[in-house]
Amino acid sequence: xxxEIRETLPLMDFDRELSLDELLGGINRxxxxxxxxxxxxxxxxxxxxxxxPVIGAREVSMGFRLPLRAEMEPVGYLETPTDLADKTRSxxxxxxxxxxxxxxxxxxxxxxxxxxxxxxxxxxKKYVALMESENRYKDLAENLEQRVxxxxxxxxxxxxxxxxxxxMASVGQLAAGVAHEINNxxxxxxxxxxxxxxxxxxxxxxxxxxxxxxxxxxxQGFLKExxxxxxxxxxxxxxxxxxxxxxxxSAIVKDLKGFSNIDRGEEEVVNVNEIIQSVCNISLPQINxxxxxxxxxxxxxxxxxxxxxxxxxxLNILLNAAKAIKEKGKISVESLLKDDRIVVRIxxxxxxxxxxxxxxxxxxxxxxxxVGDGTGLGLTVCRDIVKxxxxxxxxxxxxxxxxxxxxxxxxxx
Amino acid sequence: xxxxDEDTNRLVLKLVFYGPALSGKTxxxxxLHDLLQPELKGEMMVLETKNDRTLFFDMxxxxxxxxxxxxxxxxxxxxxGQVAHDSTRKAVLSRADGIIFVADSQSxxxxxxxxxxxxxxxxxxRVGLDLDTLPLxxxxxxxxxxxxxxxxxxxxxxxxxxxxVLFASALEGQGVIETFRELLIKIYQTIDxxxxxEKSHGLNQxxxxxxxxxxxxxxx
Numbered sequence: 001x002x003x004e005i006r007e008t009l010p011l012m013d014f015d016r017e018l019s020l021d022e023l024l025g026g027i028n029r030x031x032x033x034x035x036x037x038x039x040x041x042x043x044x045x046x047x048x049x050x051x052x053p054v055i056g057a058r059e060v061s062m063g064f065r066l067p068l069r070a071e072m073e074p075v076g077y078l079e080t081p082t083d084l085a086d087k088t089r090s091x092x093x094x095x096x097x098x099x100x101x102x103x104x105x106x107x108x109x110x111x112x113x114x115x116x117x118x119x120x121x122x123x124x125k126k127y128v129a130l131m132e133s134e135n136r137y138k139d140l141a142e143n144l145e146q147r148v149x150x151x152x153x154x155x156x157x158x159x160x161x162x163x164x165x166x167x168m169a170s171v172g173q174l175a176a177g178v179a180h181e182i183n184n185x186x187x188x189x190x191x192x193x194x195x196x197x198x199x200x201x202x203x204x205x206x207x208x209x210x211x212x213x214x215x216x217x218x219x220q221g222f223l224k225e226x227x228x229x230x231x232x233x234x235x236x237x238x239x240x241x242x243x244x245x246x247x248x249x250s251a252i253v254k255d256l257k258g259f260s261n262i263d264r265g266e267e268e269v270v271n272v273n274e275i276i277q278s279v280c281n282i283s284l285p286q287i288n289x290x291x292x293x294x295x296x297x298x299x300x301x302x303x304x305x306x307x308x309x310x311x312x313x314x315l316n317i318l319l320n321a322a323k324a325i326k327e328k329g330k331i332s333v334e335s336l337l338k339d340d341r342i343v344v345r346i347x348x349x350x351x352x353x354x355x356x357x358x359x360x361x362x363x364x365x366x367x368x369x370x371v372g373d374g375t376g377l378g379l380t381v382c383r384d385i386v387k388x389x390x391x392x393x394x395x396x397x398x399x400x401x402x403x404x405x406x407x408x409x410x411x412x413x
Numbered sequence: 414x415x416x417x418d419e420d421t422n423r424l425v426l427k428l429v430f431y432g433p434a435l436s437g438k439t440x441x442x443x444x445l446h447d448l449l450q451p452e453l454k455g456e457m458m459v460l461e462t463k464n465d466r467t468l469f470f471d472m473x474x475x476x477x478x479x480x481x482x483x484x485x486x487x488x489x490x491x492x493x494g495q496v497a498h499d500s501t502r503k504a505v506l507s508r509a510d511g512i513i514f515v516a517d518s519q520s521x522x523x524x525x526x527x528x529x530x531x532x533x534x535x536x537x538x539r540v541g542l543d544l545d546t547l548p549l550x551x552x553x554x555x556x557x558x559x560x561x562x563x564x565x566x567x568x569x570x571x572x573x574x575x576x577x578v579l580f581a582s583a584l585e586g587q588g589v590i591e592t593f594r595e596l597l598i599k600i601y602q603t604i605d606x607x608x609x610x611e612k613s614h615g616l617n618q619x620x621x622x623x624x625x626x627x628x629x630x631x632x633x
Contacts, residue, residue: 014504015427015472015488017418071474072453073484100456108460108469114504122500 011117014110020048020068020076023102029055032098036091045079046095066092070099163377178282181252185245192238192245199235202226255281269304272342272409273297273335279314280333287322287331291348296334300342304412309385316378317346317405324350324403341391344407352399361395417608423484424608426600427508432515433522433529434494437554439471440583441515441592442491448590450627452477453486467493470505477624480615487625499532506533507540511548511600513592518553518561518580548599549576552592557582590626597622 024032024046033055036044045056046068054076061081066088067074078092206228209219223229255278280295287293314333321331329349336343353361360366362383386393390410397403417424430438439459446457453476460469473489490509492502506512514533516526537544551574553567564580571578577595581588601610601618610616616624 013508015490015508017421017425069455071455072476072486100458104458104460107458107472111469111501111504115498115500118500118503 011113012110014107014114018070018075018103018106020046020054020070020099022106023070023075023099024054026102026105027098036094039091039094040080040084040087042081042084044091046076047079048076049074064088068092068095068099070096070103075099163381178252178256178285181282181285182249185248189242189245192242196235196238199231199238202228202231252282254278266308267304267306269302269413270307271300271302272305272310272344273300275307275311276314276333276335276344279311279318283315283318283322287318289322290325290327291322291329291331294330294332296332298336300335300337301411302413303342303409305389305409306385310389310407310409313382313385313407314344314346316382317407320378321346321348321350321403321405324348324352326351329402338408340411342409342411344409345404346407347402347404349402352401352403353395353397354399358395358397362393417483421484422482423486424604425486425488426510426604428487428489428511428513428596428600429506429509430489430491430513430515431502431506431529431533432494432554433517433525434466434496436494436515436517436522436526436529437581437583438491438494438515439465439467441513441552441554441581441589442471442473442489444583444586444589445489445593446473448586449475449593449625451475451625452627466495467491469493469501475625477621479610481613483614483616485616485621494529496528496532499536502532503536503539506536506542509540509542509547510603511596512537512550513596514549514551514576515583516551516553518555518567519558520560520562523562545575546603548596548603550592550596550599551576551578552581552588553578554581554583554588556580556587557585594622594626597625 036055043056043059043062045053045058045062047053047058051058058079059081062079063081064083065077065079068076068078078088078095080088206219206222209222276295276297280293284293318331318333325331325348331346331348334343334345334347336345357366357368362379383393386407386409390412391408394406394408395403396406430441432438439461442457446454453474455474455476458472460467460471462468470493471491475487475489477485479485490505492498492505512533514530516522516530534544537547551571553562553564555561567580568578579588579592579595581592583589598618601621604610605618608614610621611618
């Protein structure tokens, strides 16, 4: 479209010298001819300075002519057969007025076209510049989005790692204590078995003597020599002790099992009390340095949950409670039923939580522990797990007196 | 720069009155129309809006004939001063042979003057002319008004510039001819060095100036 306009309208200079033909361009020449014919009452011709007729026809009889001036100098002539004085001059004046008017219009309109074209070109340039700038910003915006989403991905991945690490951290903490708990019975079971082995040797010696038909006196001497009465008695004790020890190991392993599948966290229908019991059992060695742990459990209905996950929550809060107790204190773990919901309340007589920290305690990476001691994700993980179970965590705390966490869980049959 | 049209044996020179809105460009032209008595003087063409603001331009044609027979036409144009008409100003300015920058002497018009002059410099380069070589004269108009900067103040600002500065009161007809004469001198020198006005056409500077100014020049 714009190209077309430029092709069909070559812009002339607005201040160019205008020809007679151009100056009369907008005028109905037939009407002008008729009007001048009436005025003059004789044939006439308007011709250029070179003699080319523009209005009327040149005739040999036209021996008289007057210049027609535009601006200052003649652009043409009015030719007539005779000079009719005033009439001829009036005609010249009229034509010159028309020429002046024509010049005004032509100059103004051409100048207007120049100005419009110039404005249009300016707009075009601005438009192009705007488009370029828009594209730049578009690119930037697109890249920005991509870069931000990459950053977000990196941060999310890091957070996920931290989150997973936090899940495992409390289990890791337990490992040392649990190892000790298992090592102890295993130790005495081992030593008992070594002793038992030597007792069995004595019995096999006795068996050989019986088979060989050794005299009763000799055998009695052997029994006395080996103090077989004590061996028998001690053997019984050793076995009883070892069975107890093995039961203890088995119990610890059973409790630990709840934590072994933290990541899989499969749903099971369980008694929450059992989870509490397990958690208390395995964390006891770490807790009872400073704290006296009491358990008050009521009979609870079975509920569908992820025991590994809930164990994680209880353990986390229990260990927090232990940390909150600087010297001597008490920790109580209760289970109760309230409004058809299971409530597990873990209370301590520790240092408590300030109002300021209460607001942020569940925020990711918020921690009051020294750098390196805590990720600040522990309670975040707890909250997420409890939420995933459709429950909630309520906290009451009085600085200096202690804290009480209530984990409220719906009963899902 | 204009060239001699061999066909019609004439040279057309375009002189432009530039400056901020309402600085008196049209008044300058009207006074010249009244005062100048050259060999040829046409009707003044005025294109203004209702409120006396120039819409496209004003134009005053003057002419003298050199002894060689060369017709020298001078077309004096004004531009619309209002900021919005920049494209029109630029179009009027194209192919100019000389410029009179009409500034407003009133002390509150300094910024408008400066902005308009900057606009002139910009448009001169946009239409392919050269500010360093183009004949240019600066006129501080409206000396008859109160609250005008003193001549010393104005010269303090403008004397470092390479252009002659003149003072005028166009409404009272003072300084208008003088400004115009200053521009004619510069234009004559430029044209003479280009086409040899004196050598080839027998027209020296004084003849050129008195020819254009007519009797007005003699009284001055």
